[in-house]
Amino acid sequence: MKTEAAVLSKIGGLEYLSVREHQIEKEPDTILVRILQAGVNPVDYNLINGNIIYSINPVPHVPGSEAVGIAEESGRNVRKGDKVIIYPRLFDGTCVNCEKGMEEICFKGGLFGVNSNGAYSTRLYVKESNLFVANQLDTDIAGSMPVGGLTAYHALMRMNPGEGESVLVYGASGNTGIWAVQIAKALGLKVFGVSGKKWLSGYGLDGIYPIDSIPADLKVDMVINSLGSEVFEDSFSHMMKGGRITTFGVYTGKKTQLDISAIYSNEFSVIGSTGGSRSDMAGLIAMASKNRFKMPVEKRFDLKRIKEALEAFKKKSTGRIVIEPSQA
Numbered sequence: 001m002k003t004e005a006a007v008l009s010k011i012g013g014l015e016y017l018s019v020r021e022h023q024i025e026k027e028p029d030t031i032l033v034r035i036l037q038a039g040v041n042p043v044d045y046n047l048i049n050g051n052i053i054y055s056i057n058p059v060p061h062v063p064g065s066e067a068v069g070i071a072e073e074s075g076r077n078v079r080k081g082d083k084v085i086i087y088p089r090l091f092d093g094t095c096v097n098c099e100k101g102m103e104e105i106c107f108k109g110g111l112f113g114v115n116s117n118g119a120y121s122t123r124l125y126v127k128e129s130n131l132f133v134a135n136q137l138d139t140d141i142a143g144s145m146p147v148g149g150l151t152a153y154h155a156l157m158r159m160n161p162g163e164g165e166s167v168l169v170y171g172a173s174g175n176t177g178i179w180a181v182q183i184a185k186a187l188g189l190k191v192f193g194v195s196g197k198k199w200l201s202g203y204g205l206d207g208i209y210p211i212d213s214i215p216a217d218l219k220v221d222m223v224i225n226s227l228g229s230e231v232f233e234d235s236f237s238h239m240m241k242g243g244r245i246t247t248f249g250v251y252t253g254k255k256t257q258l259d260i261s262a263i264y265s266n267e268f269s270v271i272g273s274t275g276g277s278r279s280d281m282a283g284l285i286a287m288a289s290k291n292r293f294k295m296p297v298e299k300r301f302d303l304k305r306i307k308e309a310l311e312a313f314k315k316k317s318t319g320r321i322v323i324e325p326s327q328a
């Protein structure tokens, strides 16, 4: 079947990206999805620009790891016309981790849009096991769940939050940060954000601080810090004894120094997190169906303007940058 897609002829920069006719083939257990909205996230931006730690295939490549669409075929659990969220992890369903429900660390796993062609396309075939029906959800909310929402949900759940506990979210105004703040509030946590953005005050935080002005006496049970090396160790100074910290990103760099004695003497837990499982996806959809989550969109682009969308991503300041390949 012919579709229109943003195709990267070679990895290494926007100059290799062009929107053109693209052939897609049906494979077993897949469903044709018309893409309503695909997000631009660091994973996509970095992939296109060649700054990525993953192997990328196939090449030429269609990027786009985060998307929501409409099923154009019926399957076992999906009906034609359903709004579907694409769960963004590739998994075999048979390894030890998959059997434990930890598809995000499948031994033969990968990322949708990185280790497969992604959603910067009007249509594509997606395995039904990667589709979650979400007819009740607003498209902007559903569209930001696969990467931003799922990453935040899983990162919080990895710390086993108890009601009334507190969490400090670094990068609180980013796609994942806004989700982390709202999910943490829905879980009944006390939430502090690190960000210079004043508009975050509309999200019910218990405190917002620019990165250089976090009060020295602020101590929390949990920290989410995906900003990377520059401020990672600093987070420890805001953790109570027994505190947990989760990371899933290296925005300011990969390597840092850690005071090992601070980790053991305070019984800190340093936890890694990547994406989330299918049961996290279901949990997040259930939570979003009961809560009025907000997800600001700063700019919308049709597929033909994808290069402008990627440029806009570099400068974004108030919300997501989204591509709408096939809204009509």
Ligand SMILES: [Zn+2]
Pocket (backbone or CB within 6 Å): 091, 092, 093, 094, 095, 096, 097, 098, 099, 103, 105, 106, 107, 108, 109
């Ligand atoms: Zn597996």
